[in-house]
Amino acid sequence: MSDDGLDQPQAGRFEGREHRYPVRVFFEDTDVSGVVYHANYLRFMERARSDMLRLAGIDQRAVHDAGEGAYAVADLSIRYAAPARLDDALLVVSRVLRVRAASVVIHQTVRRGPLVLTQAEVTAALVAPSGRPKRQPTAWTDIYQSLIWQGSNA
Numbered sequence: 001m002s003d004d005g006l007d008q009p010q011a012g013r014f015e016g017r018e019h020r021y022p023v024r025v026f027f028e029d030t031d032v033s034g035v036v037y038h039a040n041y042l043r044f045m046e047r048a049r050s051d052m053l054r055l056a057g058i059d060q061r062a063v064h065d066a067g068e069g070a071y072a073v074a075d076l077s078i079r080y081a082a083p084a085r086l087d088d089a090l091l092v093v094s095r096v097l098r099v100r101a102a103s104v105v106i107h108q109t110v111r112r113g114p115l116v117l118t119q120a121e122v123t124a125a126l127v128a129p130s131g132r133p134k135r136q137p138t139a140w141t142d143i144y145q146s147l148i149w150q151g152s153n154a
Contacts, residue, residue, distance in 0.1 A: 017149055022091055
């Protein structure tokens with residue numbers, strides 16, 4: 001971090017192999033009924049995944065800036081169980097489930113306290129500028145292997 005403290009803040013943290021990312025619900029996140037609009041949970045999860053990768057040492061920006069590719073969501077399964085509302089303090093919990101040559105599968109849960117609001121399983125694939133899947137750097141797959149969740153449930 002620079003002396004002025006203006007480098008990108010890191011909002012999340014690892015607790016063992018689990019990444020935890022706090023989110024506050026703002027007015028812009030809600031719909032006319034006063035609950036979080038369904039697509040905004042995906043935004044919360046995306047921010048948490050990006051923060052997790054940065055903290056783990058995976059430099060997505062360097063690969064993108066070098067013209068080598070970027071991650072794209074290849075598959076997504078999501079379940080909504082309960083709504084979040086304005087000013088709720090949420091926690092996005094992310095766990096790496098599997099890693100393959102060109103992709104990683106991450107389970108994410110959005111909670112308000114102990115209550116699970118939303119759960120998703122996201123497959124992110126590294127995609128070359130041509131749009132075709134591309135092998136992830138070996139260093140990245142090694143990092144993911146070290147983070148694979150060993151718990152009894154996702």
